[in-house]
Amino acid sequence: MDDQQGVHVTTHNTTEPVTMEDTVENTPGRQLIELMAGFWKTQAVFMAAELGIADAIAAAGRLPVVDLALRTGTDADALGRLLLFLESLGVVEGDEKSGYALTPVGELLRVDAPDSMSDHVRIYGSHFYQAWDALSHSLRTGRSAFTHVFGSDLFSYLHQNPDVSLTYERAMVAGTPFFAEAAGAFDFSTARRIVDVAGGHGALLDEILKANPGPRAVLFDAPHVIEEAASRPIATVHADRCERIAGNFFESVPADGDVYLLSRILHCFDDEACHRILTNCHRAMAPGGRLVILERMLTKGTGSSLAQGYNMHMLVVLGGGRERDEAHYRALLEKAGFAVESLHRLPLETHLVVAAPR
Numbered sequence: 001m002d003d004q005q006g007v008h009v010t011t012h013n014t015t016e017p018v019t020m021e022d023t024v025e026n027t028p029g030r031q032l033i034e035l036m037a038g039f040w041k042t043q044a045v046f047m048a049a050e051l052g053i054a055d056a057i058a059a060a061g062r063l064p065v066v067d068l069a070l071r072t073g074t075d076a077d078a079l080g081r082l083l084l085f086l087e088s089l090g091v092v093e094g095d096e097k098s099g100y101a102l103t104p105v106g107e108l109l110r111v112d113a114p115d116s117m118s119d120h121v122r123i124y125g126s127h128f129y130q131a132w133d134a135l136s137h138s139l140r141t142g143r144s145a146f147t148h149v150f151g152s153d154l155f156s157y158l159h160q161n162p163d164v165s166l167t168y169e170r171a172m173v174a175g176t177p178f179f180a181e182a183a184g185a186f187d188f189s190t191a192r193r194i195v196d197v198a199g200g201h202g203a204l205l206d207e208i209l210k211a212n213p214g215p216r217a218v219l220f221d222a223p224h225v226i227e228e229a230a231s232r233p234i235a236t237v238h239a240d241r242c243e244r245i246a247g248n249f250f251e252s253v254p255a256d257g258d259v260y261l262l263s264r265i266l267h268c269f270d271d272e273a274c275h276r277i278l279t280n281c282h283r284a285m286a287p288g289g290r291l292v293i294l295e296r297m298l299t300k301g302t303g304s305s306l307a308q309g310y311n312m313h314m315l316v317v318l319g320g321g322r323e324r325d326e327a328h329y330r331a332l333l334e335k336a337g338f339a340v341e342s343l344h345r346l347p348l349e350t351h352l353v354v355a356a357p358r
């Protein structure tokens with residue numbers, strides 16, 4: 001039978017239990033419900049990480065809801081509903097009686113999983129979630145909603161809140177399962193001194209130095225991050241081949257490198273700020289040097305696009321930050337005295353761009 005919106009509705013045989021197949025349809029109304037309630041999913045996976053639910057399940061392998069509620073200090077009925085929802089999202093599998101286990105997606109929520117995304121999920125479910133709640137501020141002013149909500153810009157806030165800073169840096173590393181691939185996309189073997197400009201804790205450098213025994217490296221970042229990378233390191237960069245230097249890339253970057261890395265830096269800033277960073281790299285670079293940029297790129301076309309989402313995220317979190325398309329990056333580089341030599345595709349819509357001084 002057809003309802004008044006012209007949607008075909010099947011009649012259910014009342015002797016059989018209702019299944020998902022009976023209830024899932026693909027109407028515009030349903031699609032809009034999925035879109036408007038996207039925050040349900042954000043908060044569900046956030047809680048699975050934040051309340052240690054994924055860790056408790058992983059420790060036991062499979063846990064009945066009542067035991068899991070005891071271990072996580074949650075209400076058994078509420079937790080049972082969360083698990084049913086997480087099961088529908090593909091994060092756990094099982095049922096109330098036999099207990100729940102983690103799926104491969106759920107495994108990534110564990111703190112100690114090899115490619116853990118636990119901190120990534122935590123910062124998106126908390127600080128970034130609150131910033132997005134003030135999206136109207138960004139839309140009205142073109143400025144950062146994060147700054148509006150938290151009273152200081154993201155990088156100053158991280159400086160003032162060391163625990164959040166560590167979560168942020170871990171989240172950064174979790175967002176780049178392709179660093180090893182990046183290390184193979186450019187020939188670093190003949191480099192003498194690689195400078196990672198705002199390299200965080202050095203996860204990318206670590207991959208590059210592991211794959212290339214020759215080069216020495218400089219990990220450059222803001223003073224509190226360099227200090228944090230020494231005292232509470234996330235990445236274990238070869239200490240004998242890597243020097244740590246603190247500073248501000250708007251003033252200068254360490255000199256005499258023959259490769260300068262800019263991984264996910266330019267998308268944090270507006271064109272004018274990018275120009276300052278790029279010209280500082282140009283000025284500092286040894287003759288014959290190369291700039292290697294890692295950024296997600298906007299492309300034409302429809303369908304799911306991480307880059308379009310991150311383009312909004314950069315506005316909300318950093319105000320002037322934005323994702324750019326290839327032409328925009330070429331123009332920025334040209335203005336700062338560089339010419340693009342090659343582009344390499346990496347996972348998650350990221351590109352590695354190699355540029356040389358003109």
Ligand SMILES: C[S@@+](CC[C@H](N)C(=O)[O-])C[C@H]1O[C@@H](n2cnc3c(N)ncnc32)[C@H](O)[C@@H]1O
Nearest residue numbers: 155172198199200221222225247248249263264
């Ligand atoms: C988006 S993270 C990228 C980190 C790393 N390159 C990566 O791809 O994982 C931005 C980095 O820029 C650093 N940063 C921000 N402002 C800076 C400044 N003025 N001078 C030096 N580093 C800065 C932050 O501390 C942070 O580590």
